[in-house]
Amino acid sequence: MLVTVFCAEADAQHQKTAIQTRAKIAGIKKSFEGLWYNQKTRRYISISFDYGDDALINDWRGKLTNRSTADAYIAFIKGNKLILPEEKEHHGVYCEMLISKRKLLYKCKGLLLKTDQFTDSTSFVKLPD
Numbered sequence: 001m002l003v004t005v006f007c008a009e010a011d012a013q014h015q016k017t018a019i020q021t022r023a024k025i026a027g028i029k030k031s032f033e034g035l036w037y038n039q040k041t042r043r044y045i046s047i048s049f050d051y052g053d054d055a056l057i058n059d060w061r062g063k064l065t066n067r068s069t070a071d072a073y074i075a076f077i078k079g080n081k082l083i084l085p086e087e088k089e090h091h092g093v094y095c096e097m098l099i100s101k102r103k104l105l106y107k108c109k110g111l112l113l114k115t116d117q118f119t120d121s122t123s124f125v126k127l128p129d
Contacts (some may be wrong), residue, residue, distance in 0.1 A: 028077055036104045036124035045124055055082050
């Protein structure tokens with residue numbers, strides 16, 4: 001009987017942790033999801049979570065309506081960031097996205113560089129829905 005009670009308590013604690021994690025992920029999704037813009041470079045980023053916890057990222061320059069030239073990426077949530085893993089076949093560099101002071105910071109490491117430092121960082125503001 002004691003083992004059953006212990007297992008039930010452990011299961012309840014696990015469920016509570018899972019719910020908090022789901023709530024945290026939902027909050028992260030809400031903060032990233034939407035349309036972002038960098039005025040200096042006229043660059044747009046659209047982030048959506050249409051397929052579970054992975055983010056679909058569309059990245060293009062020029063006019064808002066000209067999405068036909070967009071590059072598409074998949075990112076995953078890690079902590080409070082979106083991670084775009086290195087993609088060697090298509091020469092995609094490792095990048096991270098995070099929200100700081102209501103701005104999206106998009107940081108990437110250089111291609112073929114043997115460093116842990118980010119070599120490119122761009123900030124975006126969220127456009128209204």
